Amino acid sequence: MKLKTFLPILFTTFLLVFNSYASDIGIGTAGNAADSVVAPKVFINTGFENASPMNWEIDSAGRVIGSLVYDHERFSRNRAVNHFHFRVEAAPGTEVTIILKNFDNIWNNTPASSISKRTPFVVSFDDKTWESRPAELLPGNFLQIKLRMESPSAYIASLEPYRISDLDKFLDKIKKNKLVNITTIGTTSEGRSLEIIRIGNENAPKRLFLRARAHAFESGGNWTVQGLVQKLISNDEDSRRYLKRYCVYILPMANKDGVARGKTRFNANGYDLNRKWDKPADQIIAPENHYLEKWLEKMVKANKRPDLGLDLHNDPGGYLHVSRPDGDITAYLANMQKLEMLLRKYTWFTEGSTKPGFRNPGTLGEGFMERFGVQAAVYELNYEWIEGLKKAPLAADWLLLGSKLPEVFYHYFE
Ligand SMILES: [Zn+2]
Structure with missing residues (x-):
């Protein structure tokens, strides 16, 4: 291969390797696709006692979309989600919107939603004192929770936890x-x-x-x-x-x-x-x-x-x-x-x-x-x-x- 042909290939290879290294350690590079992703302002922490397992992502409007994980019964089609318990981490003053999914329970082999128009949630900004607030039932059987961060972390749960x-x-x-x-x-x-x-x-x-x-x-x-x-x-x-x-x-x-x-x-x-x-x-x-x-x-x-x-x-x-x-x-x-x-x-x-x-x-x-x-x-x-x-x-x-x-x-x- 002539050097003239080889150099561009070498350079491209270097860029590919560098970009993958850079994204591993969090460095943005010019022209990198990672640049178009805005760092989310909210983190959902489920790494503590009695926290509910869930997948979550931030949608284009900046809302947290949380998919709760069903609890399944052995030898039946029954599945249930009533429990949610997680910690929202964001700067004080941040307005946070969370939309929770997967309340489509199956009970006695019959579909049965576990949320209603009056389903509340509880929130605590210090993990000690809790207050109850109304959640909002959205079409599609989703539960919407809105809150303004009063401290860097807010505990959210379906019921006041007892661990x-x-x-x-x-x-x-x-x-x-x-x-x-x-x-x-x-x-x-x-x-x-x-x-x-x-x-x-x-x-x-x-x-x-x-x-x-x-x-x-x-x-x-x-x-x-x-x-x-x-x-x-x-x-x-x-x-x-x-x-x-x-x-x-x-x-x-x-x-x-x-x-x-x-x-x-x-x-x-x-x-x-x-x-x-x-x-x-x-x-x-x-x-x-x-x-x-x-x-x-x-x-x-x-x-x-x-x-x-x-x-x-x-x-x-x-x-x-x-x-x-x-x-x-x-x-x-x-x-x-x-x-x-x-x-x-x-x-x-x-x-x-x-x-x-x-x-x-x-x-x-x-x-x-x-x-x-x-x-x-x-x-x-x-x-x-x-x-x-x-x-x-x-x-x-x-x-x-x-x-x-x-x-x-x-x-x-x-
Ligand atoms: Zn019971």
């Missing part, structure tokens, strides 16, 4: 209290410990069992049991009166793996911990239920069968889900009516219970009754709106509910 670290801090605080007994009953699929907290004397006349957080995004149950425990160990006149009548057993966070990974509903193996309660749970696929069943069997054998079991959840309805397994449930239905009346009387609950004919087979409520003879129900806390307080919920509202529940159970066990 494993929050539970650990709480357990640390209460574990030395003489009214508290914490035992580990087993481990989750990924090896996280499953605790049962007992509050009060195990020989009290009545026993209550509560489970929270079977579904990973539903932090309301955790705040509620925290409020309840705080009231019960306050050692005031009321709490002493309560604990003379009953003691409480709580599995505070059943789906720890889902909470750790920022998932919406299922456990690490795609198992719904509030389904298939009509049969023993598989120790490998659903250890969170398996160990609870083993614990319950032990309680029943020891003549310590709970007199009432409640599974705390979040949904956009907020009803008390009365169980209706086959057989004579007359006494149970009367008790549920009493429970509903007491909830209305002593707490901000106004939503009521599910209508006659409603059945949700396989839930903890029905499984506890059919298999263990424990009267039980699923109590949903509305995550969009608390009608009794005329506001979108924050942790403080659920803590308040929890602090009032001991009075409800006191009269329930009368």
